[in-house]
Amino acid sequence: MPTARRPARGPTVRRNRDADWNAWPVDAYLAENYRRMHPCDIGVIHHHSAFYRTSAPGSVARSLELGAGPNLYPLMLAAGTARRIDALEPGSAGRDYLRRQLEHGPEDSWQPFYALCRALDPTLPATLPEALARVRVVAGGAGDLPDGAYDTASMNFVAESVTEDFGEFTSLCEAFVHAVRPGGRLVASFMERMPSYRIGGGPVWPACPVDETALRAVFAPRTTGLRISRLAKDRTLPEYGDTGVLLLTAERPAP
Template sequence: MRRNRDADWNAWPVDDYLTENYRGLHPYDIGVIRHHAAVYRRFAPGSLFRTLELGAGPNLYPLMLAGAAARHVDALEPSAANVRYLRGQLTHGIDDSWQPFYELCRSLDPALPESCAEALRRVRIVRGTADDLRPDTYDLASMHFVAESVTEDVDEFTAVCAAFVRAVRPGGTLLAAFMERMPSYRIGTGPVWPACPVDEAALRAVFAPRTTSLRIARLAKDLTLPEYGDTGVLLLTAERPSPAVPPVQASSSR
């Protein structure tokens, strides 16, 4: 069983990953963006002082989505390769392939700035892992295809999710996407990366005791993407409970 420390994340194959997943809009992207934009629209522009993208990777659209509601966005990322890519995009301008993603984000949330560059101006790249998170720091935290994609150890998956929950202040919002039942996977012709197959029951077991207002929606498998062994995407929203409010029974949205 491989854990997070057993993989060389600094050698993450950025170009192959982007080519396989983000050089064009796929159904998964559209579904995630639609779901998340509806959450961000609940917040007035600038009403979230600081938000988190945990394990940002080279995926820019979660950072774009935060560009209206959040005044500051921390993109926490451990991989040197991903950090180089993110810093290059923020410094020199985004690749043309990201523009359709931003157009979709802005069509769903008109409060976003006119330009993607303005939306991303709020982003600060932070080198680090979930172990570096301080509790009670963020108004909202999001995470995309991270906790289930870095370890084969269920306990370590749970620990990453628990740190994710603790990172938001009581009453803060949690927003996440998980690959459903994805086994350890390969990008391009590179090495196999560790993963922990999770389903809705696994997410409820981890998040229901730690959150309130838990909702889990599902996207059907995206056949336009390479075969990673997944069966769909699970979309999670929840809140960290205030001290006086115990977690409640989760509900499901499909």
């Protein structure tokens, strides 16, 4: 998930188009967040695994990971139910990393994540490469999504981590909801109250601090069965400015 240190904020509100996502610092991002498993990762995996276990193995024709980035564990989790997983990623750096993992095999650092995923859901494929064989890397962002194309959709640390504009955050979440068919299911995680942030010593990336009240304001009018829970701030990570992680499940209303 994006790391955050509080930079000085100017008067200009930065939006998604103002950041160069092709230059996303993949190596630094992984080093700060995913080279080992943190308590917040364990919490997200437990939450998302419970969501996927309510569907029969292989029962989902198409699943979406919106803004996949270089994080592999959401893709692992979807492999128990989905026959095809589209990893939609706007940045070339993130896409290049994903393609390397698929074509040359995942890095060893991902194996403990998959061991936990499979311990929670034994219907997952026996090996991580088998699970990732269901993934297709797709160039694009939320604005490229066709309405209702997916049965399930997942989004992790994305909408709140790409814009300082709450209106744009809302639009991104709405596109996420409309990516699934009516009756389709949604699972997501958000950094709680995270300000715009840096990764390593790089540039400031835009973020929109959100809390449970903000998520309910966005998702309650657009979904049914909305459930939001919270993970405490992960003290094993550096001080990023967030106050925890918010976890969401919901469905797109049927007509």
